[in-house]
Amino acid sequence: MATDAATSQTFTRHPHPAPLAVDARNAVLADPGFGRAFTDHMVEIDYTEGRGWHDARIVPYGPIPLDPAAAVLHYAQEIFEGLKAYRLADGGIALFRPEANAARFNASARRLAMPELPEDLFVEAVRQQVLVDQDWFPTVEGGSLYLRPFMFASEAFLGVRPSKQYKFLVIASPAGNYFKSGAPAVSIWVSDFTRAAQGGTGAAKCGGNYAASLVPTAEAFERGHDQVLFLDAAEHKWVEELGGMNLFFVFDDGSVLTPELTGTILPGITRASLLELAAEEGLTVREGRYSLDQWKADAASGKLLETFACGTAAVVTPVGRVADRAGEFTIGTGGPGQLTQKLRQRLVAIQRGEAADAHGWVRRIA
Numbered sequence: 001m002a003t004d005a006a007t008s009q010t011f012t013r014h015p016h017p018a019p020l021a022v023d024a025r026n027a028v029l030a031d032p033g034f035g036r037a038f039t040d041h042m043v044e045i046d047y048t049e050g051r052g053w054h055d056a057r058i059v060p061y062g063p064i065p066l067d068p069a070a071a072v073l074h075y076a077q078e079i080f081e082g083l084k085a086y087r088l089a090d091g092g093i094a095l096f097r098p099e100a101n102a103a104r105f106n107a108s109a110r111r112l113a114m115p116e117l118p119e120d121l122f123v124e125a126v127r128q129q130v131l132v133d134q135d136w137f138p139t140v141e142g143g144s145l146y147l148r149p150f151m152f153a154s155e156a157f158l159g160v161r162p163s164k165q166y167k168f169l170v171i172a173s174p175a176g177n178y179f180k181s182g183a184p185a186v187s188i189w190v191s192d193f194t195r196a197a198q199g200g201t202g203a204a205k206c207g208g209n210y211a212a213s214l215v216p217t218a219e220a221f222e223r224g225h226d227q228v229l230f231l232d233a234a235e236h237k238w239v240e241e242l243g244g245m246n247l248f249f250v251f252d253d254g255s256v257l258t259p260e261l262t263g264t265i266l267p268g269i270t271r272a273s274l275l276e277l278a279a280e281e282g283l284t285v286r287e288g289r290y291s292l293d294q295w296k297a298d299a300a301s302g303k304l305l306e307t308f309a310c311g312t313a314a315v316v317t318p319v320g321r322v323a324d325r326a327g328e329f330t331i332g333t334g335g336p337g338q339l340t341q342k343l344r345q346r347l348v349a350i351q352r353g354e355a356a357d358a359h360g361w362v363r364r365i366a
């Protein structure tokens, strides 16, 4: 039993009776890929209306019994987060801005009519999950332990109203370097579909947004592109974001632009961090609207030097080519831009404890 004064919750421990054999685990850790393998344990906490959060526990990773009438299976009342734990050079372990994930999780919970989880309990649950499976850090360079906290409606009831029961879980997955040597520039397809409309759930990290992005993403793949880009739903004119990453534009006058948070864009923690790092590089940082037409024109005139996408999983990804039904255009040389690479290196160095953490973003947990 481990108690943490900060959370008033006790996490009971039920160790896995048969954890994965060391040889098999080492094989996974040498080539983990992304989202394929899962560690031996998971954190589980239950919520019942009137009682609140209870029964925090660490249990063997495995299937969850679920009533076929569980509300999540019918009305998609589900939210999630994604963050990484890093093994530091001195053997310690750190999380990157977990309080920001906790705060965003609760913002998503409010939009989906779900109960909030105290922020310190969210962070403690993530910490417990990392510590119990700390032998699961990848051995490949650039590896990390990807954490997936999520919550879903578990009440068996087919009426349409918020559930009275929920489950919160944290699972962990060893993750390799998303790109083996540096990040190659990707090609993106501007979708005719939209991801989020004003007043919808675009700013919430909910599974439903992803379900709706699968057909547009498949279409991008079929056309030979790597990612899908969504424009705004009202005018189909303004650049919003990719399926799971925010976008930045770098100009020849030393300015950097990212689409403003209008309620239809997911407020990325990588996005927020890069806004600060770019300002520290002496760049003029702007959050505003940017149209697809202007983007095309600026790429053609040379005013636009670089475009990159960002998010926890791939950190920073250069965008080399953009295509829509009207045709295709190239950004810069079509390869990774200089500032893109510099910002990526700066952020990764802070996350891994190799550079000074002037912002207090790194939470050491071991």
Ligand SMILES: *Cc1c(COP(=O)(O)O)cnc(C)c1O
Residues within 6 Å of the ligand: 082, 205, 241, 242, 243, 244, 245, 246, 266, 267, 268, 269, 270, 271, 310, 311, 312, 313
């Ligand atoms: C999670 C997510 C992002 C990136 O957020 P980070 O906090 O930087 O990982 C961007 N867009 C969407 C749609 C997302 O779900």
